[in-house]
Amino acid sequence: QPYDLYLFQNFWCPGIHIQAVNRFQKYFEAVKDSDVVVASFPKSGTIWIKALTFSIANHHRFSPLENHPLLTTNPHELVPFLEFSFGGNIQDQILHLSNMTEPRIFGTHTPFTSLPKSIKESNCKLVYICRDPFDNFVSAWNYFNKVKPMSLPALTMEEAFEKYCNGIMDYGPWWSHMLGYWNESIANPNKVLFLKYEDLKEDTHFHVKRIAKFLGCPFTQEEESNGVIQSIIKLCSFENMKSLEVNKSGKIGRGNIEKKDFFRKGEKGDWVNYFTPSMQEKLSAIVEEKLSGSGLSFKKCF
Ligand code: A3P
Secondary structure: OOOOOEEEEOOEEEEEEEEHHHHHHOOOOOOOOEEEEEEEEOOOHHHHHHHHHHHHHOOOOOOOHHHHHHEEEEEEEHHHHHHHOOOOOOOHHHHHHOOOOOEEEEEOOOOOHHHHHHHHHHHOEEEEEEEEEHHHHHHHHHHHHHOOOOOOOOOHHHHHHHHHHHOOOOOEEEEEEHHHHHHHHHHOOOOEEEHHHHHHHOOHHHHHHHHHOOOOOOOOOOHOOOOOOHHHHHHOOHHHHHHHHHHOOEOOOOOOHHHHOOOOOOOOOOOHHOOOOHHHHHHHHHHHHHHOOOOOOOOOOO
16 A cells, blocks of 8 residues: 555555665666765655755855755755655666766665665765654654545544654654664764754754765855855745745645645744653653664753
8 A cells, every 4th residue: 555654674664665665776776976865764854954965065056046946946856865766667767867967966765774785885975864753753743644645544643653652654763764874974974974953953054064064065265254155054944945936836746745745844842832741751761762872862951
């Protein structure tokens, strides 16, 4: 069933993506060292980091920003998901990918362990984003109920929370997803840059510079003093992206998902408006148990 989740290679893969994941593992061979893969756990700010990474990697090409492709193209179209790129006619898709302008930037939700060898073994870079599980859950619950087909019943918060606590969500368990990229970022810091939504929100300027350095395209002193970083931050801000016509109307790709559904509140800490004390206690214990000893943690002020 397309919307059911299947335990596939140790992660919960949506039925509609199994074939594509299989195919991209098998056929995504011609990885270039200049490629960038933006990886994320769903509902962690994927669309934001796609927009930022695209803007940073191309900052020499799109100056002034008035002609920036993000003004006229949805980030999911500028930075296609590898999973979706291998869904249709395989030869056409491979040709399309090979014709993309360099640096080619792709998105993926696939866990690190299931990425094709070609990605792991080439010198291409991975920018990963995840989010505090409390906010990740709230964002996911709101989103999936919004985009689910009419024929499926809405999930109550209690049902969704139970599943989340058991790791059952697209591309989950969330802890294995985060830890897979986290461990790799420690073992191989030039290959994987590990980011958290909350940190990016707290000091976007610092992280934009960090991403640029990681990708090998740092900003010059002159660009910094000319406000290039500020312009990129503004262009990719929640308020700006949400208000752009290209992100407000229409559906994405072959799916039935409205582009506007990728923008809800864009804040950190919204979980306080949803969590009961017992939910708080339960998820805190799971976060503690699953991440303990890894060095990965999420700050929280209760
Ligand atoms: P909320 O539901 O908490 O508002 P994804 O892109 O992985 O699906 O993540 C979606 C989440 O990122 C949503 O969170 C969405 O509002 C938020 N988001 C989208 N664009 C953003 C931006 N430019 N800046 C910050 N957050 C953004």
